[in-house]
Amino acid sequence: MTLEALADSKSCYHCGLPVPPGFHCTAGVLGEYRLMCCIGCCAVAEMFEAQGLSEWYLRREEAMGSAAPAPSDVRESVEYLESPTLQEEFVECDDSGTASSSLLIEGLSCAACVWVIERHLLALEGVRRARVSLVSRRVKVEWDSQRLTLRDVILRLAEIGFASRPDRPNESLALERDENRSTLIRLGFAGLGAMNVMTYSVALYAGTFDGMSSGAIMLMRWMGLIVSTPVVLVSARPFFIAAWRQLKLRSPGMDIPVSLAIGGAYLVSCYATIGGVGEVYFDSVCMFTFFLSLGRYLEMRIRHRSLSLTRSMMDAKPLIARREGPEGERVIPAHALIVGDHFRVRPGEALPADGIVIDGRSAVEEALLTGEPWPRAIMTGDSVIAGSTNVESPLLVEATRVGSHTTLASIIALVEGAESERPPIALMADRVASIFVTGVLGVAVVNWLTWQALAPDRAIWTTLSVLVATCPCALSLATPTALAAATHALAKAGLVITSGRVLEGLATADRVIFDKTGTLTRGRPTVARIEAMQGRSESEVRRLAERMERDSEHPFAHAFRSEGLALRLVSEVGLDEIQSIPGFGVEGVLDGTRYRIGRPTWVVENDEGLTPPTGPESDVLAWILLANQEGPLAWFGFEDPIRVDASPAIEGLRSRDEKVALEMLSGDPSPSALRIADRLGLEVHISAATPQAKVERVHALQEAGERVVVVGDGVNDGPFLQAGDVSVAMGSGCDLSRLTADAVLMRNELTLIPRAMAWSGRLRRILYQNFAWAIAYNLVVLPLAVTGHLAPWLAALGMSTSSLVVVLNALRLNRLPDAV
């Protein structure tokens, strides 16, 4: 939801969601009354005003995108934190009575949120420190344990609309953080050392032109040696280690010429210093180390960024379990469950382990694996998986697989394994590098031999300057800088790339295949038609339906709820004895009359051939019926609407490159699917395709030589998504697909696809430019080095200029233009 869309008066000022018709709640924010969509958002906006935090509305980069949770919901959800074992688990307490904990925050979008969260927390008496880390989406809070509890802190955050969860220290997060720190330290060390060495080197350069006493020369050289030594030993070590590994495995890579250049230049310069002969290249040594470390640092940042996306999805695992034991129900951390334990799951909660249902009849929503929003009805004896949500009634489950053996955990492990592959562009750069390595070594050796024959005393110096001149600084920086800039620009726009092959694949795509449900359409049912009968008004039946579905977790109920949220405040139709019958509907009593809403055949038990209203070209997916004892009252028709930006996205793709084929491949057999494809202008080669047929289609296209981009949400279509050369998952898609896809559209903005394709084209051009530049530079400098005309100052100047050119060129990729 962009900020421009907010200007449209029918959207909630706080979260950007549409304001339901008939709901009038405004909050005074920044001097004007603004529309709100529900009491949650209303309360939060008023809280901001009261606390002086309204500036958040000015600073934020986008609207929240999701309505603030109602305070009563949050209060219930933190009940479990009362347990002392859990307190121990999540809260650290030190001797001075200061408790600290790390909380994972949902809905943290930008720096303005950081500001609002910290200020709001610090304004609470008893909170000593609150520090938000945007990159890990956590807040570290310290408080006086006498005055506050963890629960208070979480509720305080909920007041301003942020749902939070306590967090266990995460190992991979710690490892990443350490890697980040040590790389940065090495980089800084090299940079500071290089600057210091330049002092002495510039003095020496001046001496070459103006003359310098030999004592001064000696002093400058020795100082250069003293400062370079730690730089080489500390910052350049990773290169030496990598080069050694590459030599042992006989796979040439960039690190070999790099190590030769740095190590060789350093050693020969030491020899020159001690022996008082020749030239010294200490400044080049340090600058090489600095530039190359910079390239490595950028590569690492890219890698970490894609890792953090994976981590954010894994954070969704349930934290607690309600174990049923001889002493009754006890709340324990989820990881403390063992096989054979019995645990209870309340409606709305996630299952902490794989298991078999012992008692209860309900439905579970397994969207994380299948993406299906429709819950699966289960009863005693059925098996269930960790991470799915219990939707209807309480369950008692016996655990069969726990902890790292659950289905969820094994999938995550698979994904993490795939993550550590290096992107193909980097692999290509390595191939270029290995050619380069052999070339350089060849030239150096030939140079040495030639000079030995002509004038042996110059051999070593010219060979050294050959190594210095051809050190692949620019080449080494060319790829990571461009990749980092492009990835960053796209991530900022909302397309997060987790695999290197995306950018190259997008640039050379021949065909884009779209899944329908959830991709081109929203994938969630919305109430599209209401047919009221027996003289009732639409709003009356709607209110009735909403009240009955209020506590159900079924997706149809959600459809009512998102639009009727506000009605909680407005109406209080007093329905008693609301009972939910899984798989069929909801039943309740009002003023003595029994009402039912749900499947038509269950709602009105005598089958009098009730038919739902049909209309011309109806896109309605499903009809449910509301009735009382006397007869049917209303039909509610649910639709799956097309996304607003589907059409502009297809247009954008077509206008960008007419040769790219655009296709829809859907498993939906209904005529509305074909209508959608027609409306959007997409080819349909197979209709009502089974998941298997979809995969086969992609493979057939690939065998014919086409490069296929697949866009989908992975609902029952995991293999289809994976089959494409590039897979783009919708942000609202199932968790598994988001984890395994090459790229994720975080805000489901389909219009990013043509933009990303244009940008990857740009990336390729800039990469070629960088490579061309780096090679051209080497070709110019090499003759100079071989003939002995490459003075140290010239080498240093040339190398830093070429690196700078490469980096600046790559930075042109840093901002994605707004136009499609």
Next chain:
Amino acid sequence: MTILLLLIPIGIGLLIAAISAFVWAVRSGQFDDLEGEGERILFDDEPLARHDHLDISDSWKDMK
């Protein structure tokens, strides 16, 4: 030229100081979150009005 014998050690001393400061900054986590910290300098720092423990969460109890 003898001034160099004073200046160079000072230079080295500054270098060591700079490196120590940098290493300390990195180790104390100041470089962990570049985006958030970068925006932090733009925040306003008016003195916070310290409220008593706001019982808004309790008063919402009535609104169910």
